[in-house]
Amino acid sequence: MRVLVTGGAGYIGSHTAKELARSGHEPIVLDDLSAGHRWAVKWGPLAQGDLADQYFVSRTIRDFAIEAVIHFAADAKVGESVEQPRKYYWHNVVNSLKLADAMLDAGVKTIVFSSSAATYGVPTESPIPEEHVKLPVNPYGETKLTTERMLGDYAIAYGLQWMALRYFNACGADPAGEIGEDHDPESHMIPSAIEAALGQRPYVEIFGTDYPTPDGTAIRDYIHVTDLGRAHVRALEHLASGGESTAVNLGTGHGNSVREVIAAVQKFCDRQMPVREGPRRAGDPPVLVAGVEKAERLLGWTAEYREIDAIVETAWKWHVAHRSA
Ligand SMILES: NC(=O)c1ccc[n+]([C@@H]2O[C@H](COP(=O)([O-])OP(=O)(O)OC[C@H]3O[C@@H](n4cnc5c(N)ncnc54)[C@H](O)[C@@H]3O)[C@@H](O)[C@H]2O)c1
Structure with missing residues (x-):
């Protein structure tokens, strides 16, 4: 078509x-x-x-x-x-x-x-x-x-x-490295954390550490x-x-907390990523995870990338190559 x-x-x-x-x-x-x-x-x-x-x-x-x-x-x-x-x-x-x-x-x-x-x-x-x-x-x-x-x-x-x-x-980037995420300004979690890890922004901010989740930070389906x-x-x-x-x-049908995402990005970086803890943002729910049964049933589709580390790896590689190009 x-x-x-x-x-x-x-x-x-x-x-x-x-x-x-x-x-x-x-x-x-x-x-x-x-x-x-x-x-x-x-x-x-x-x-x-x-x-x-x-x-x-x-x-x-x-x-x-x-x-x-x-x-x-x-x-x-x-x-x-x-x-x-x-x-x-x-x-x-x-x-x-x-x-x-x-x-x-x-x-x-x-x-x-x-x-x-x-x-x-x-x-x-x-x-x-x-x-x-x-x-x-x-x-x-x-x-x-x-x-x-x-x-x-x-x-x-x-x-x-x-x-x-x-x-x-x-989130993530083309695994072949041909394209990736490049928003200006960047407000999404993973590229923001990568920028902080690489010293391209002063810190990554956690919006809310008192959510009713295991580590107190918001959970999202990446x-x-x-x-x-x-x-x-x-x-x-x-x-x-x-x-x-x-x-x-x-979605994938499971979630990761903000701290888990930050930890995943930190694994790729030698220096300690600067992190700032701030208040919750208005209207940010504690947990957003997709029910995925309908996509499976109707489209025969499920996410192939299920681990946050593998997702972050594609984003990290693209970001490093793209920003130094
Ligand atoms: N990124 C996410 O996590 C996310 C989540 C849910 C939904 N969405 C939706 O997915 C879509 C794509 O998101 P994205 O992250 O790729 O955004 P993006 O900003 O990278 O892409 C949007 C594109 O639309 C173009 N565009 C905007 N207004 C236009 C206009 N009037 N005429 C012609 N082109 C125009 C922009 O130049 C840009 O290339 C959006 O509709 C967004 O609301 C994104």
Whole structure:
């Protein structure tokens, strides 16, 4: 299939483009490079432009004879979404609406959408099943949930086939070292710890040490980005073969605490990593772990990277090579 990958110059999008190409599909990246990188587009052409430009999106779909869409392009900083909800609703909801309309106008009916564990808010059970009540605690999570609901309504009315993949904590890098995570500024746990270990930031901060968890720090489900890429290909093929349109969690099904992640990064480093202990952040639940049974059942997909050390190793190797390149 010729697949439009919005946000394909970004972290998860570029790893998915690689997996698409490996599976015999053709990724066509649509990205404005606002947060992505030209060097990360290696497996197909780049249509550089803004998703908000509906004429540009429609023309790209037509010019490349697109057959399906994987939609990553979004703003994804939780704190920023609280300060600038306007930006998040316009970029994440309105742009998704424009994309869905451009698809329908062009007769393209299949979309895989980047959703998030943020749709659940503060969960009342762990692991979290997909049918868990959805009460996002920030505008970012609201924009993802609203877009999921829009896709569901478009499916009923216009026959759109969709899958929302709710990622937990994306991490790691391409094991071949071709691409990896490069956000500026970096707010994610593993690259932040690596930067602190390498002296590229003064310290890594632990937000909260008094959670009701074994070591007092928050527990998250760290899912390797190559596993995410594979899941997107499975989702696309599932929909193409007439499979159910629905939302599916992507995680490993088990969690690691912040201290465990820091310890895993420390193993790669001779000097002692500077760590600062701070208060909890508002809206950060103690534990977020994915229920993974639905992904296994529907997509035949499970995470191959299950150990935090192996995940960190890919991130560390890429970071060291990329930053010294
Ligand atoms: N990283 C995570 O842990 C995580 C977890 C859950 C969900 N997600 C979702 O996954 C998706 C990808 O996340 P990521 O970490 O790869 O982010 P990223 O910032 O690395 O990638 C996003 C890409 O979209 C592009 N983009 C943004 N707005 C655009 C626009 N208007 N027009 C064209 N291109 C635009 C950026 O240039 C960038 O290349 C996002 O939708 C995010 O909300 C990420």
